[in-house]
Amino acid sequence: MAKLNVIIILLDGLRADRVYLCPNLQHIAKxxxxxxxxxxxAPYTLASLHSIITSLYPSKNGVxxxxxxxxxxxxxxxxxxxxxxxxxxxTEANLVVDSLLPSQGFDAISTHDEYNDNLTELHKNKITALxxxxxxxFLHYTSLHTQSIIxxxxxxxxxxxxxxxxxxxxxKMYNSCLDRLDLYVKEIxxxxxxxxxxxxxxxxxxxxxxxxxxxxxxxxxxxxxxxxYTIKVFCLITAPNIGGKEISFxxxxxxxxxxxxDILGIEADESYEHIQGKSLIPxxxxxEKEDRVAFSETGGLxxxxxxxxxxxxxxxxxRKWKLIYNKTPDTWEMYDLQNDxxxxxxxxxxxxxxxxxxxxxxxxxxxxxxxTMVF
Amino acid sequence: xxxxxxxxxxxPKDLAEKLRKRAENAEFKSLSSYxxxxxxxxxxxxxxxxRAKNKIVTKEDEAKIKEKLRSLGYLE
Numbered sequence: 001m002a003k004l005n006v007i008i009i010l011l012d013g014l015r016a017d018r019v020y021l022c023p024n025l026q027h028i029a030k031x032x033x034x035x036x037x038x039x040x041x042a043p044y045t046l047a048s049l050h051s052i053i054t055s056l057y058p059s060k061n062g063v064x065x066x067x068x069x070x071x072x073x074x075x076x077x078x079x080x081x082x083x084x085x086x087x088x089x090x091t092e093a094n095l096v097v098d099s100l101l102p103s104q105g106f107d108a109i110s111t112h113d114e115y116n117d118n119l120t121e122l123h124k125n126k127i128t129a130l131x132x133x134x135x136x137x138f139l140h141y142t143s144l145h146t147q148s149i150i151x152x153x154x155x156x157x158x159x160x161x162x163x164x165x166x167x168x169x170x171x172k173m174y175n176s177c178l179d180r181l182d183l184y185v186k187e188i189x190x191x192x193x194x195x196x197x198x199x200x201x202x203x204x205x206x207x208x209x210x211x212x213x214x215x216x217x218x219x220x221x222x223x224x225x226x227x228x229y230t231i232k233v234f235c236l237i238t239a240p241n242i243g244g245k246e247i248s249f250x251x252x253x254x255x256x257x258x259x260x261x262d263i264l265g266i267e268a269d270e271s272y273e274h275i276q277g278k279s280l281i282p283x284x285x286x287x288e289k290e291d292r293v294a295f296s297e298t299g300g301l302x303x304x305x306x307x308x309x310x311x312x313x314x315x316x317x318x319r320k321w322k323l324i325y326n327k328t329p330d331t332w333e334m335y336d337l338q339n340d341x342x343x344x345x346x347x348x349x350x351x352x353x354x355x356x357x358x359x360x361x362x363x364x365x366x367x368x369x370x371x372t373m374v375f
Numbered sequence: 376x377x378x379x380x381x382x383x384x385x386x387p388k389d390l391a392e393k394l395r396k397r398a399e400n401a402e403f404k405s406l407s408s409y410x411x412x413x414x415x416x417x418x419x420x421x422x423x424x425x426r427a428k429n430k431i432v433t434k435e436d437e438a439k440i441k442e443k444l445r446s447l448g449y450l451e
Contacts, residue, residue: 069440075419097446149448271411
């Protein structure tokens with residue numbers, strides 16, 4: 001059987017709760033597997049991408065803060081690019097900054113100028129150039145990031161009342177950027193279709209983190225906290241001969257890499273750190289019928305507790321509950337997500353058995369990823 | 376037999392037997408995978424320790440990181 005190509009289109013910063021405003025993306029979702037309730041391992045691109053490509057949580061793969069950008073544990077972590085490279089694939093990525101992904105396994109990593117390049121044309125050309133050989137292409141689409149930096153990042157601080165008092169206006173501004181993104185999605189999909197790639201390619205559209213619209217003072221964009229508006233993402237997988245299906249069970253971004261190697265029939269390499277995600281195929285096939293426990297972690301560049309050398313905010317998320325540990329001030333937050341989706345009423349009580357159970361699960365997860373972590 | 380990207384290293388039989396048992400307990404499919412896994416962990420730890428001994432982030436790395444963060448729009 002011919003090898004299936006793999007294309008991952010990363011829609012940087014797209015909130016899961018705004019996919020409904022992207023009709024082209026929704027249309028494509030009808031012919032693929034749409035994971036509408038996915039949790040990112042880290043709500044900022046650098047750590048999120050290192051986690052996605054290794055299926056390892058940030059504190060496990062070494063890139064667990066902006067300033068640990070060059071601390072990827074290349075000797076013990078195997079990337080998706082390396083798996084595919086070992087199988088004879090040509091592997092390439094186009095990113096806004098080259099260090100957002102580890103170079104391991106990539107034949108080429110190029111960068112684009114987010115302010116001046118036409119990403120639709122650039123990425124279409126990348127796909128055309130590779131269309132006659134087995135390839136893995138990772139394309140980073142950054143228009144939402146660019147607009148967030150211009151409209152929010154450069155204008156406000158993480159505590160600016162002018163921003164946090166204008167949720168509706170912020171939301172409107174963010175939403176107004178989605179048409180352009182959705183048009184990009186349509187053009188890339190049509191281009192792949194016209195090249196005859198859809199019947200020999202696993203094509204994935206996904207986001208790496210959400211973006212604040214001013215929900216919580218202290219976080220003007222993302223990366224400081226682990227609230228739902230930044231950790232909830234989505235993933236749409238299309239592949240030859242599959243029907244459309246929405247899977248609303250809770251899943252994790254670390255599940256994407258094992259799903260790809262599962263579809264391609266590649267065995268996990270047990271001489272490296274063992275993959276922490278799990279293939280999504282059993283959920284697709286209906287053999288598994290439950291939410292997966294998700295963890296997320298971050299450390300802000302700014303915000304109330306900037307942490308440049310390690311993550312200091314962690315959470316465990318179940319479908320209906322979330323427990324957050326803010327390591328720096330050493331505080332806990334617990335939310336009933338079903339009745340309090342905005343996470344505004346902290347119901348953490350250290351004498352509650354369920355809270356204690358979640359606390360144990362979260363601390364054990366943190367410790368298993370970083371044995372040097374001191375509480 | 377080792378492929379083109381690998382070399383063979385001899386280890387004492389008694390050590391191999393000890394490791395084989397551990398590999399089975401840890402549900403590794405082969406002794407080779409288990410030994411490579413251990414060596415990777417050791418190599419990684421040595422590198423981490425060496426970096427820590429020097430400094431958490433070298434000045435050169437810090438300058439590069441700041442340049443990348445500037446490109447992303449996070450630093451002025």
